[in-house]
Amino acid sequence: MEPTEKASTIKVLDFTEYPGPRYKEQGDHSGELFYEKVLKPEFDLILKKSQDSGSLHTLIVNLDDTAGYASSFLDESFGNLAYDYSETVVKKHLKLITKQEPDWNDMIFDETLPEWDQKKKKGIPRKPQLLN
């Protein structure tokens, strides 16, 4: 999807060329860090714009041109969005560019978002107790 005036695009490549593991303590440029530093602030901004203007604003995240991903990096980044804002809200305001690995799009929208939404609804902590 090409950006319109109602969409903002961010690239994971601007965060790092070498996306790392799930948690910060496991290595550099983790999914957890990407969520906290980039994804959550950008998503907040999109929601604010939608609220202020009364029209739909979308965040487009470009996953291409990095070295690649562990599924856990993507699961932790985008899953936390669903945990904090719900699957419905995220699906409404999020689009992905994944030309190099189209399977990531399916994994995030069909598995990660519903699973994290369910986790929140069941009151399960976002991070296993052992790792907190």
Next chain:
Amino acid sequence: MKKLTTKRKNYLRRRSKTELKKKKRDRQFRLNKIGTNSYLNQLSFQRKNIAKENKKPGSTIINLSPANTFSILESPNKVIAFIFRLKSYAKPNFSGYQLFIDLANVIQIDIGAISLLLSAVEELAQYKIRVTGNIPDNKNCNEIFIESGYLAHMNSLSSNLLKLQNNTKNSIIKKGRDTTRNSEVGKSIQSAMEMLTGTKKHYQPVYSIVQEISGNSVEHAYQRNSREHWVFSVNHNESENKIIFTFADNGSGILKTLRRKLTQQFFDGLGLKNDAAILNGAYLKNYESRHIGQINRNKGLPLLRRIQENNEVKNLFVLTNRVLLFLDSKKSISINRNFSGTFYYWELDLDCIQNGTN
């Protein structure tokens, strides 16, 4: 100048004799440390123990030789038996021992076995055990061993071996403990792509594999704060124009981890009767996460299976505990000895790259 007295002259004569004897003794000790014949002294290596205080002369030296066929692809059971024996010394009560790995009689060797050997040596070093050794006499094995990059991770090499080692250009080895070192791994994969295609570029399927398996290793290492480590190696086989990747860690192993949280009754209920079937189940996402309620977990191993099924890499196999499982054919080999850890092997050629980039 004052003239020396006879008493002084005799004293100096005695002292010089004593010094000479001491020098001879020290030299003999140094020779004994690196081998028992002149060949070993010319082509030998050693991985020193971490703590210098353990370099005590006279500590026990144990000679260990693998089977002549030191190849994980040809004789996995023989290789694992040797690695098992080697790792049996990775205990605090063997601290200060010296192990001599005698590879002289090896007539068949492969990168997988060498990677496992390096991983075991790393583990021994953490227990302050010095490892020395020699290289195969067989010309072909000798070349494979030197090209593997193994020797670059030994602290000292005999001068002849040092010259040979400096000529290697087709191998990269990265080691880690509690972090995934993604940037270094990513750059190694770019270099591997350059070896294969002439262009330095990313290849996402291989990066994903290494991130998944190193992520698993460091998660467990972090939780147990143990001596766990991983070793990732890249080797270019020029004659077949393919890259061989290996990854080894010295954790508990996948099966042992699964059996810690799930009972045999559970596996029986799924119709999974043996270790190979249980291990295969982990790549089919048959089990929930060991973290209660974390339903979003366990995507990594199924991803490896998908990458192999899409032929984005080839010959991907995993060796863990008592099973060697090929993810393409689902064939498996039972291993007689427990391999405490997880070892992955896979290959990449131009056909795979075409599959992985289309």
